[in-house]
Amino acid sequence: xxxxxxxxxxxxxxxxxxxxxxxxxxxxxxxxxxxxxxxxxxxxxxxxxxxxxxxxxxxxxxxxxxxxxxxxxxxxxxxxxxxxxxxxxxxxxxxxxxxxxxxxxxxxxxxxxxxxxxxxxxxxxxxxxxxxxxxxxxxxxxxxxxxxxxxxxxxxxxxxxxxxxxxxxxxxxxxxxxxxxxxxxxxxxxxxxxxxxxxxxxxxxxxxxxxxxxxxxxxxxxxxxxxxxxxxxxxxxxxxxxxxxxxxxxxxxxxxxxxxxxxxxxxxxxxxxxxxxxxxxxxxxxxxxxxxxxxxxxxxxxxxxxxxxxxxxxxxxxxxxxxxxxxxxxxxxxxxxxxxxxxxxxxxxxxxxxxxxxxxxxxxxxxxxxxxxxxxxxxxxxxxxxxxxxxxxxxxxxxxxxxxxxxxxxxxxxxxxxxxxxxxxxxxxxxxxxx
Amino acid sequence: xxxxxxxxxxxxxxxxxxxxxxxxxxxxxxxxxxxxxxxxxxxxxxxxxxxxxxxxxxxxxxxxxxxxxxxxxxxxxxxxxxxxxxxxxxxxxxxxxxxxxxxxxxxxxxxxxxxxxxxxxxxxxxxxxxxxxxxxxxxxxxxxxxxxxxxxxxxxxxxx
Numbered sequence: 001x002x003x004x005x006x007x008x009x010x011x012x013x014x015x016x017x018x019x020x021x022x023x024x025x026x027x028x029x030x031x032x033x034x035x036x037x038x039x040x041x042x043x044x045x046x047x048x049x050x051x052x053x054x055x056x057x058x059x060x061x062x063x064x065x066x067x068x069x070x071x072x073x074x075x076x077x078x079x080x081x082x083x084x085x086x087x088x089x090x091x092x093x094x095x096x097x098x099x100x101x102x103x104x105x106x107x108x109x110x111x112x113x114x115x116x117x118x119x120x121x122x123x124x125x126x127x128x129x130x131x132x133x134x135x136x137x138x139x140x141x142x143x144x145x146x147x148x149x150x151x152x153x154x155x156x157x158x159x160x161x162x163x164x165x166x167x168x169x170x171x172x173x174x175x176x177x178x179x180x181x182x183x184x185x186x187x188x189x190x191x192x193x194x195x196x197x198x199x200x201x202x203x204x205x206x207x208x209x210x211x212x213x214x215x216x217x218x219x220x221x222x223x224x225x226x227x228x229x230x231x232x233x234x235x236x237x238x239x240x241x242x243x244x245x246x247x248x249x250x251x252x253x254x255x256x257x258x259x260x261x262x263x264x265x266x267x268x269x270x271x272x273x274x275x276x277x278x279x280x281x282x283x284x285x286x287x288x289x290x291x292x293x294x295x296x297x298x299x300x301x302x303x304x305x306x307x308x309x310x311x312x313x314x315x316x317x318x319x320x321x322x323x324x325x326x327x328x329x330x331x332x333x334x335x336x337x338x339x340x341x342x343x344x345x346x347x348x349x350x351x352x353x354x355x356x357x358x359x360x361x362x363x364x365x366x367x368x369x370x371x372x373x374x375x376x377x378x379x380x381x382x383x384x385x386x387x388x389x390x391x392x393x394x395x396x397x398x399x400x401x402x403x404x405x406x407x408x409x410x411x412x413x414x415x416x417x418x419x420x421x422x423x424x425x426x427x428x429x430x431x432x433x434x435x
Numbered sequence: 436x437x438x439x440x441x442x443x444x445x446x447x448x449x450x451x452x453x454x455x456x457x458x459x460x461x462x463x464x465x466x467x468x469x470x471x472x473x474x475x476x477x478x479x480x481x482x483x484x485x486x487x488x489x490x491x492x493x494x495x496x497x498x499x500x501x502x503x504x505x506x507x508x509x510x511x512x513x514x515x516x517x518x519x520x521x522x523x524x525x526x527x528x529x530x531x532x533x534x535x536x537x538x539x540x541x542x543x544x545x546x547x548x549x550x551x552x553x554x555x556x557x558x559x560x561x562x563x564x565x566x567x568x569x570x571x572x573x574x575x576x577x578x579x580x581x582x583x584x585x586x587x588x589x590x591x592x593x594x595x
Binding site: 036037103124127128131132135136139140142143144145146149153209210211212213214285286288290291294345383411412 | 444445471473474477478480481482484485486487491492495498499502503505506552553554559563
């Protein structure tokens with residue numbers, strides 16, 4: 001619209017900022033439980049309609065993010081097809097077998113399994129697939145359910161920066177600021193291990209009473225019964241081992257990780273179709289298509305705000321706040337990302353931070369690396385504070401409770417408030433020491 | 436006398452011993468086990484955070500429901516082995532609320548409950564020895580509540 005009418009630049013800036021802000025508030029508050037993707041796409045659509053971003057710019061923004069889109073597709077495909085093979089159920093039964101009838105040891109094994117799955121298949125797979133699998137397992141074993149569910153949900157995020165592929169947020173950030181595997185591991189591997197250790201330690205302390213018992217392994221079916229088709233299961237294991245190795249090699253060679261994920265998912269799909277273990281329709285139903293609309297909408301909205309120079313100012317402000325030193329960059333980066341991720345969810349926060357960090361190219365390398373590592377760390381781990389989604393969801397749950405409706409999401413929040421600040425502080429300090 | 440016994444999968448023995456304190460001629464026993472739906476809601480919240488529909492895929496949802504039902508049936512069957520002839524009540528929802536509502540509906544004269552699910556024969560006395568379900572039932576039951584605590588003489592004397 002503004003392409004046909006002459007409007008001062010300041011007015012355009014104000015309107016673009018207003019639409020961007022409205023979109024972020026919409027995502028944060030989710031009025032009438034609207035879908036976030038619809039809100040993000042409505043914001044992007046309005047900006048396009050008003051001519052505050054040209055269709056060409058919007059298209060080039062989406063093309064620039066091809067690696068992110070493809071990675072999400074490959075990651076969700078890999079998890080869905082591995083689930084179809086019965087891999088997660090089989091791994092859970094193995095975790096119980098190795099626990100030698102001890103609830104404590106099983107709890108520990110669930111943490112290890114969650115870490116392994118997050119590391120290779122991303123936090124998404126641990127939170128969405130492993131959690132119900134573990135629920136079924138502990139219900140059969142007549143063990144207390146809640147500690148095990150919390151373990152799965154928390155470790156999904158806590159172990160999500162062991163590798164670049166462990167969380168799609170890392171891919172969003174690294175697509176804009178490439179970092180070689182050695183630097184990634186140098187900055188984030190040790191902090192990962194530190195926070196995983198803290199998570200396990202605090203959970204053992206919190207649930208020591210519930211975990212004192214023994215269980216009877218006979219309550220579980222033999223591990224082989226969880227395998228739906230032996231040949232497809234073996235094939236899935238082989239493909240996933242290959243994908244894990246390829247991820248490491250591709251990260252080291254800076255080859256796009258999305259191509260590995262999509263390639264691996266393609267191989268699994270061929271196997272699943274060949275052995276009739278899944279169909280295209282079934283696999284498609286397990287993929288969250290709305291996430292693509294959400295990322296596309298958010299990218300366009302943030303791009304138009306970027307054009308107004310607001311995100312660059314936000315980046316400058318963060319830099320000033322950090323004092324321009326490595327300690328400040330890690331602390332401000334972590335706190336800002338963790339807070340933002342709880343306000344507006346971690347994907348939009350990562351997109352906003354990516355744009356803001358773009359203005360820090362004149363800062364010393366240690367400060368740049370500090371901000372980048374801290375942002376990934378904060379956006380990955382931050383959601384553990386309000387595991388139910390965001391602060392808005394927590395407020396909504398609190399309102400429900402006041403109205404006398406009992407809600408379980410608050411139990412997560414209580415645990416998150418205890419564990420997450422400690423993990424954020426310890427992890428941030430470790431990153432700073434490694435800079 | 437109508438006595439409602441709350442089974443959690445770990446307490447059938449102490450509950451059955453407690454019922455033996457009453458004269459069998461006057462006793463009508465009810466066994467209740469509640470499938471806790473809290474974890475389902477937790478899983479739904481997590482799915483929403485990851486931009487998925489709240490309900491897990493049909494096959495997984497079916498598996499979860501099947502296991503819950505099987506486990507509940509097993510717990511009730513175990514109760515019937517100790518207290519044969521008892522009436523059975525199976526509920527779903529928040530255990531504490533379902534128990535007090537069932538006690539009212541079933542017109543229980545007494546509710547028998549253990550302080551909390553115990554997964555090991557090691558009972559500690561102290562401020563947290565009564566779990567949130569038993570505490571809620573004590574606070575909200577429509578009839579007297581018999582709280583079956585384990586014997587703990589070895590932890591005495593406590594500090595005066």
